[in-house]
Amino acid sequence: xxxxxxxxxxxxRKEGQNVTLSCEQNLNHDAMYWYRQDPGQGLRLIYYxxxxxxxxxxxxxxxxxxxxxxxxxxxxxxxxAQKNPTAFYLCASSWAGQGxxxxxxxxxxxxxxx
Amino acid sequence: xxxxxxxxSQVPVFEEAPVELRCNYSSSVSVYLFWYVQYPNQGLQLLLxxxxxxxxxxxxxxxxxxxxxxxxxxxLRKPSVHISDTAEYFCAVxxxxxxxxxxLTFGTGTQLKVEL
Numbered sequence: 001x002x003x004x005x006x007x008x009x010x011x012x013r014k015e016g017q018n019v020t021l022s023c024e025q026n027l028n029h030d031a032m033y034w035y036r037q038d039p040g041q042g043l044r045l046i047y048y049x050x051x052x053x054x055x056x057x058x059x060x061x062x063x064x065x066x067x068x069x070x071x072x073x074x075x076x077x078x079x080x081a082q083k084n085p086t087a088f089y090l091c092a093s094s095w096a097g098q099g100x101x102x103x104x105x106x107x108x109x110x111x112x113x114x
Numbered sequence: 115x116x117x118x119x120x121x122x123s124q125v126p127v128f129e130e131a132p133v134e135l136r137c138n139y140s141s142s143v144s145v146y147l148f149w150y151v152q153y154p155n156q157g158l159q160l161l162l163x164x165x166x167x168x169x170x171x172x173x174x175x176x177x178x179x180x181x182x183x184x185x186x187x188x189x190l191r192k193p194s195v196h197i198s199d200t201a202e203y204f205c206a207v208x209x210x211x212x213x214x215x216x217x218l219t220f221g222t223g224t225q226l227k228v229e230l
Contacts, residue, residue, distance in 0.1 A: 004157075033217060040123065042204060042222040043158075058217065090157055092218075100208065100216035101165060102148065105157035 002027050006091050006106035013085075013113050021076045021109045023091035030096040032074035033103065036060060037088040046089075049074055050096045078111065085113045116140055116207050120221035127195055128229055135190040135224045137179075137205030146208040147188040148218065149179055151201045158204065164188065175199075200228045 004025045013019045025032065031050045035043040045058030049068040063082025068074055074093075078085045088110050092103040117140045127133045139145065146165050150158040162173040169181040179190045188205060202225050206218040 006157075031216060035220075040222060042118075042120075043218075043220040045217055045219075048217050088155075092158075094216055096216060100146070100210065102160050102163055103216075103218055105150075105159070107157045108155070110155070 004091060004093055004104055004106035006089075006109050009107065009109060011109055011111045013111065015113055016080045018080060019078050019085075019111065021078070021089055021091075021111070023074045023076065023106060025072055025074075025091075025093040025104075025106075027093055027104060028071070029093035029104070030071070031094045031100075032068070033092040033094075034058075034064070034066065034074070034076045035090045035092065037090060037108075043090065046076065085111060087111060116145070116209050116219040118205050118207050118219055118221035120205055120224050122224050123222065124225045124227065126227045126229060129197055130194050132193050133191065133195050133199075133226065135203050135205075135226065137188045137190065137221060139186050139188065139205075139207045144210060146210060147179075147181060148206040148208070149177070149188070149190050150204045150206060152204065152223075153201050161190075161203070195226070195228045197228050197230070199226060201226060 007022045033048040034046040044060050047066040049055035065077045090108045091106045094103040119138045148163045149161040151161045152158050162171045164181045172178045177192045202223045204223045205221040
């Protein structure tokens with residue numbers, strides 16, 4: 001089945017530790033995205049990538065880092081510099097450029113920092 | 115930059131009653147518009163989209179939305195809701211003419227709660 005896989009579904013970390021969230025897609029999409037969701041704030045864009053080995057900051061990139069070494073993978077690292085990392089994180093993918101019609105989302109990772 | 119406003123954070127409604135979830139966006143020459151639905155602890159699923167053509171778009175489960183360029187709105191409606199429609203609904207916009215790729219700008223969401 002084609003789709004986007006995020007792992008793990010739930011993640012607990014101690015304050016001050018870096019943590020990496022996985023996102024893999026087999027839709028052959030060029031573009032991938034990371035969003036953060038907080039209650040009452042909707043989804044906010046952290047980073048996005050339209051092509052391998054290239055990515056751009058979104059609206060709330062501070063305290064996060066990404067890599068795009070393979071077309072199908074776009075891992076997100078939440079660093080210790082992120083002041084309030086507890087949130088629901090969603091990964092998405094889409095065709096880029098003229099082919100865009102919609103974004104497809106993974107099932108999300110709920111990160112809790114204690 | 116684009117912005118999306120969903121005026122109602124929560125909408126309670128009785129089963130089989132009609133519902134309208136409101137969405138307004140900041141104006142632009144050309145936009146793509148979307149409604150996504152999210153069930154608890156899950157990702158977002160596309161409900162319907164407007165890219166071009168007919169201003170009235172429909173989903174397979176009875177929802178519809180109308181693109182109104184003059185009012186910069188894309189309200190979501192359903193004539194008769196079911197308990198299973200209880201979820202959070204997000205309106206989103208993408209501006210295909212900007213250089214920032216096809217990233218979506220989301221509203222803050224509307225929680226639809228259908229009651230018996």
